[in-house]
Amino acid sequence: MGALIQLEQVAKVYGKGQAAVNALDRIDLIIQRGEFVAVMGPSGSGKSTCMNILGCLDTPSRGVYRFGGVDVGALTRDQRALLRRNYLGFVFQGFNLLSRTSALENVELPLIYRGMPIRQRRERAREALAAVGLTGWEQHNPAELSGGQQQRVAIARAIVSDPDVLLADEPTGNLDSARSREIMDLITRFNQERGLTIIMVTHEADMAAYARRRIDFVDGRIAGAADAPSGARNK
Amino acid sequence: MLWETYLLAQRAIRRNVLRSALTVLGIVIGVAAVITMVTLGSGATAQVTSDISKLGSNMLQARVGQGFHRGGGARGAATPFQIADAIAIEQQIHGLQAVAPVTNGSLQAIYGNANWSTTITGSTTDFLIVRDWSLADGRVFTEGEMRAGQAVCILGATVVRRLFGSEDPLGATIRLGKIAFRVIGVLNPKGQSSFGTDQDDFALIPLRTFQRRVAGNTQVGTIMVSAMDGVPTEQVQTDMERLLRERRNIAAGQEDDFFVRDMKEIIDTLTGTTRVLTALLGAVAAVSLLVGGIGIMNIMLVSVTERTREIGTRLAIGALERQVLLQFLVEAVVLACFGGVIGIALGLGAARGAAHFLDIPFIFNPGIVAAAFIFSAMVGVIFGYFPARQAARLDPIEALRYE
Numbered sequence: 081m082g083a084l085i086q087l088e089q090v091a092k093v094y095g096k097g098q099a100a101v102n103a104l105d106r107i108d109l110i111i112q113r114g115e116f117v118a119v120m121g122p123s124g125s126g127k128s129t130c131m132n133i134l135g136c137l138d139t140p141s142r143g144v145y146r147f148g149g150v151d152v153g154a155l156t157r158d159q160r161a162l163l164r165r166n167y168l169g170f171v172f173q174g175f176n177l178l179s180r181t182s183a184l185e186n187v188e189l190p191l192i193y194r195g196m197p198i199r200q201r202r203e204r205a206r207e208a209l210a211a212v213g214l215t216g217w218e219q220h221n222p223a224e225l226s227g228g229q230q231q232r233v234a235i236a237r238a239i240v241s242d243p244d245v246l247l248a249d250e251p252t253g254n255l256d257s258a259r260s261r262e263i264m265d266l267i268t269r270f271n272q273e274r275g276l277t278i279i280m281v282t283h284e285a286d287m288a289a290y291a292r293r294r295i296d297f298v299d300g301r302i303a304g305a306a307d308a309p310s311g312a313r314n315k
Numbered sequence: 316m317l318w319e320t321y322l323l324a325q326r327a328i329r330r331n332v333l334r335s336a337l338t339v340l341g342i343v344i345g346v347a348a349v350i351t352m353v354t355l356g357s358g359a360t361a362q363v364t365s366d367i368s369k370l371g372s373n374m375l376q377a378r379v380g381q382g383f384h385r386g387g388g389a390r391g392a393a394t395p396f397q398i399a400d401a402i403a404i405e406q407q408i409h410g411l412q413a414v415a416p417v418t419n420g421s422l423q424a425i426y427g428n429a430n431w432s433t434t435i436t437g438s439t440t441d442f443l444i445v446r447d448w449s450l451a452d453g454r455v456f457t458e459g460e461m462r463a464g465q466a467v468c469i470l471g472a473t474v475v476r477r478l479f480g481s482e483d484p485l486g487a488t489i490r491l492g493k494i495a496f497r498v499i500g501v502l503n504p505k506g507q508s509s510f511g512t513d514q515d516d517f518a519l520i521p522l523r524t525f526q527r528r529v530a531g532n533t534q535v536g537t538i539m540v541s542a543m544d545g546v547p548t549e550q551v552q553t554d555m556e557r558l559l560r561e562r563r564n565i566a567a568g569q570e571d572d573f574f575v576r577d578m579k580e581i582i583d584t585l586t587g588t589t590r591v592l593t594a595l596l597g598a599v600a601a602v603s604l605l606v607g608g609i610g611i612m613n614i615m616l617v618s619v620t621e622r623t624r625e626i627g628t629r630l631a632i633g634a635l636e637r638q639v640l641l642q643f644l645v646e647a648v649v650l651a652c653f654g655g656v657i658g659i660a661l662g663l664g665a666a667r668g669a670a671h672f673l674d675i676p677f678i679f680n681p682g683i684v685a686a687a688f689i690f691s692a693m694v695g696v697i698f699g700y701f702p703a704r705q706a707a708r709l710d711p712i713e714a715l716r717y718e
Contacts, residue, residue, distance in 0.1 A: 132712050135631070137631060137711045137712050137715075138712055157636060158635050158636060158637075161630065161633055161634065161635050161636070162633065162635070164631060164632065164633045165632065165633020165634075166633070168633075169632075170628075170631045170632060172628075172715065174624075176624060176625075176627075176628040176715070178330075178625060178628075179330065180329075180330040181326060181330070185326070189629070189632060190632045190633055192319055192323065193629075193632070193633050193634045193635070193638055194633075195319075237632065238632075241632075241633075
C-alpha cells in the first residue's frame with residue numbers, strides 16, 4: 081500500500097525464442113501520488129513500453145504492476161478500460177481529437193462512456209475547458225483551433241473525469257516553444273493546484289525541467305536515479 | 316446509454332455526409348425496388364379482382380371437361396351439355412337468380428358495306444342477368460323468339476360502332492354469316508376484361524337459333540348461373556356438381572368429366588399469377604437489398620480502418636469493448652434505417668407514379684413498409700456486426716500508433 085504506482089521487476093518481451101526482444105528488462109519503479117515525473121530516453125529504450133504499461137493499455141510479461149494497490153496484470157481488458165476511465169487521463173503528441181466535433185463534445189467524450197447525464201456532463205466539460213483557458217471556444221471544431229488550443233482541449237478531455245494520473249506522451253512534440261511553455265505551465269499548475277500526478281514522456285530537456293523528477297530509460301532499464309523516488313521530490 | 320450511443324453514431328455519420336449517403340445508396344435502391352414491386356403487384360391483383368367481380372361475383376360456370384387446374388385432358392371425350400341440363404339445374408337447385416346455357420362461335424357480321432368479325436353468343440335472356448348486363452336501347456328476346464329460334468339479335472357496343480357508326484341499329488337487318496338477323500336491342504358498353512379482350516365485341520342471339528342455324532347441333536358449351544344474394548356459391552357449386560353427376564351417370568368414385576367453377580376460383584387463379592410474379596420481382600429486389608448490405612459492410616470496414624486512431628483514443632479514455640462495438644453497430648443500423656426510410660419514401664413515390672401511368676390502383680401496404688424497414692435494420696445489424704467487432708477488438712496501443 082502507499083505508493084500510487086508500483087512496478088516490481090516488470091519485464092516486457094516481444095516476440096519469441098531467438099527473435100525475442102526485451103523491451104523492458106526487470107524494472108522497479110515507485111511513483112507517489114502528486115509527483116510530476118518526466119520520462120526520457122532515446123527511441124527503443126523502453127520508455128513507450130513502460131508508458132503503455134503504466135497507462136494500463138498493456139500488461140507486463142513478467143513482474144507486477146500495482147496501481148493503487150491493485151495488480152493490473154490480473155485484470156481483464158474491460159477492467160483495465162474501467163481503470164483508465166476512472167483514474168487515468170491521456171494526452172497524446174498528436175492531440176487525437178475527434179475531427180468535425182466541437183471542443184465541448186470532445187471534452188465530453190470520457191463522461192459519455194461513464195454514462196453521466198447530459199446536463200451534468202456539459203457542465204463538467206465547460207468547467208474543464210475553462211480550466212485550460214478555452215472559455216468561449218466550446219463550439220469550435222479542432223480544425224478551427226491552433227495546435228496549442230487543440231492540445232489544451234485534449235488536456236481538458238484528460239482532466240474532465242478528475243483522474244489521479246495524467247499520462248502525457250510528448251505533449252509538446254508538435255508545438256513551437258512558446259506554445260510548449262504554455263502547455264507545460266498548464267500541466268504544472270494542475271500538478272500543483274490539484275495534486276494531479278503527472279507522468280510525461282519528452283525528448284526535450286527544457287520540458288523535462290518542469291518536472292520534479294526525471295527517469296531516464298536506456299536499453300529497457302532505468303538509468304541513474306532508479307531508486308530515489310521520494311528524494312527526488314525535494315529539488 | 317443506447318440513446319447516447321445513437322447520438323454518437325449520428326455525430327459520426329454527420330461527420331461524413333457524402334460518404335454516408337453513398338453508403339446507404341444500395342439500401343435505398345433495394346428498399347425502393349421492393350416497395351415499388353410489391354405495391355404495384357398488390358395494385359395489379361386488386362385490379363384483376365375488381366375486374367372479375369364486375370363479371371358478377373355470385374356467378375358460376377359449368378363446363379364439360381376437366382378444370383384447367385387439372386389440365387383439360389378428357390374434354391374431347393366427354394358428352395357435351397344439353398339444354399335439358401340447364402333446365403334441370405333451374406328446376407332442381409334452389410337459390411338461383413338465373414341460369415343461362417351458353418354456346419359461342421365466331422362469325423362475320425355484315426351491314427351494308429361494313430364488315431366485322433365478331434363472337435356470336437347463343438343464349439337466353441338470362442345471360443344478361445348472369446352477366447349483369449343492361450340494355451342501352453331496344454328490348455330483349457321474347458319467349459316466343461327463343462322457343463322458335465328466330466333470327467333476332469342484341470348487339471354489343473363495339474359491334475354497333477363497327478357496323479353502324481352513328482346510325483341507329485334498332486330494326487335494321489344485318490347478316491351474321493349467311494343468315495339475316497333483325498337487331499332488336501343494343502347493350503351498354505362494359506369495356507375491356509381483365510384478360511384484355513373487348514367484352515362488348517359480340518352479338519347475342521337466341522340459343523335455339525344458334526344451335527339450329529349456326530352450329531347445327533343441340534350442344535351447350537357452358538352453363539352459367541348466378542346465385543341470389545346471400546346464397547353461398549359453395550353451396551350452389553356442390554348442388555350443381557351432384558345434380559350433373561347424377562344426370563351424366565357418373566358412378567361414385569369415378570372422376571367428374573365436367574367442372575363447376577365459381578368466380579372466386581377464377582380470381583384465385585388469375586391473382587395467383589400476379590402474386591407469383593410479385594413475389595419473384597420482390598425476391599430480385601431483396602437481393603439488391605442484400606447487395607446494399609454488403610455495401611454497408613464494405614464502407615464500415617473502411618471507416619473502421621480510417622478511424623483506427625479515433626477508436627484507439629476512445630479505448631484509451633475508457634471506452635469498453637462493447638461500447639465501441641455498440642457504437643459501430645448502431646452506426647451501421649442507423650445508416651441502414653436511414654437508407655430504409657429514404658427507400659420507402661422513394662419506392663412509394665415511384666409506385667404511385669407508375670400506378671397512375673399503368674392505370675392500376677395505388678394500394679398502400681403498411682405491412683410491406685414495416686417489413687422493408689425491419690429488414691433494412693436487420694441488414695444493418697448483420698453487416699454492421701463484423702466491422703463493429705473488428706473495431707472493438709483493436710489493440711489500443713496499435714490503434715493509437717496507426718497513421
